[in-house]
Amino acid sequence: MLEAESDLIRRCARGEEAAYRELVARLERPLVNFILRYVNDPHLAEDIFQEAFVRVVRTLGSFRPEASLATWIFTIARNLCLDHLKAKKRHREVSIDAQTSDARGQVLDYREVLKSVLPAPEGRAASTEDQRRLQEAIAELGPAKREALSLRVFAGLSYEEIAKVADAPVGTVKFRVHEAVQELTRRMCDRKPELKDGTHDL
């Protein structure tokens, strides 16, 4: 671990707000992008982002110096994402039966309401047609591929770091990323016929 990194951890352990600020600034961009693409829910992503840093403060005592700070925090965030996705899945399973409409036939699930009335800034940013399709295609990827792709492309982690976060061999995570890129391209082509104009002439 770098000296500057261990110093930052020490200062965080002492509860220095400036150290918190430095840590958040250092990891904000890759972390929020990973979480957002992994859970595909802007509100939930913001919640998990904050929760990850709260977990960092609570568990600083158990941090092993031999681990990378980024890897450790991404692992925390990944576990939180998995917990939320599992909880969301359970909720959805229950909601299929439990979901009801009011007298005017409106859906009462607050998440759906939030999504419909409050488009996230990220949603607005991804307003081009390609990005909209891509967003849908990413959401349809399997969890392992989506996780690997998010960590590689949206968070910019190395394959070695991804392997530690995902607790999988380097070769496996590399394969997942490549597969995800191919699958996404295929899905986008399926949705956009002009991308299919290449013909196999050899």
Add this chain to the structure above:
Amino acid sequence: MTCDEARKAIPGLALGEADVEVSREVSAHLDACASCRAEREAQERALSAMRGMIVETSERRRDAAIGAMTGARDELVERAIMRRPSVWPLRIVGVAAAVIVAVAIGYVALRPDPTWRVVSLNGKASRDGVAVGLSDVLRPDETLSMIEGTAVLESGAGRIELSRLACVTIRSRSRVQLMEGTMRAETTQELTITNRWTDRVIVRAGGATVASDLTNVMGSDAKEPQKQAGDRLRVHVERGQAVMRGSRGELLLEAGQKSRLDPEGTPAN
């Protein structure tokens, strides 16, 4: 390079991860293969679109995260304070210990002196075979035997005058055991005189003459004179009051009254 090999290598190329050799081989294939070239272009467009989706940093997000972190830190500090053991039990234990020590010191410092001092000696007396002199001190469980003459002993509770041949064992400052003979006791408080048995005379704020009788008799073997108990205790109250207590009864005596305990321990005038 075949198309299959090229297709496997294209993601690495699009991601910019392929090494120089692989890049060169794939590029050579792509120059000749429109389909693979289209695949590469499609993947590059997809990745470009992905990079365009990157969410930028936000001050609001950072502030929210830092606020959550400081909140978590404060919560940890609060919990640590809550977990800290209360000082009250320690204080209570400390005060209790101090009280016990003070009481112990006070008891040692202020406890009544249990000794008796020889204040007058007209004759000879001994303690465990050693002659006793004036001002000598007798401690609990020490026995004084008069050989001849009389002696007066004092404690904080009173004074006793031992007659010739009397024998007493000190028990405490207010209690002596009259083993044999006669003694006169005076007290402004209370003195207890016991005998060899459980009998006792309790003299209250007054004076009394007490005798523990052992009658000398000649046994069947004239060579071995033996002592045999007669009346177990006799008392003559001169001032104040006394209580004579035997194993078979108790009697309150006023000044001028006498009593004795018969061999069975019954008090009688």
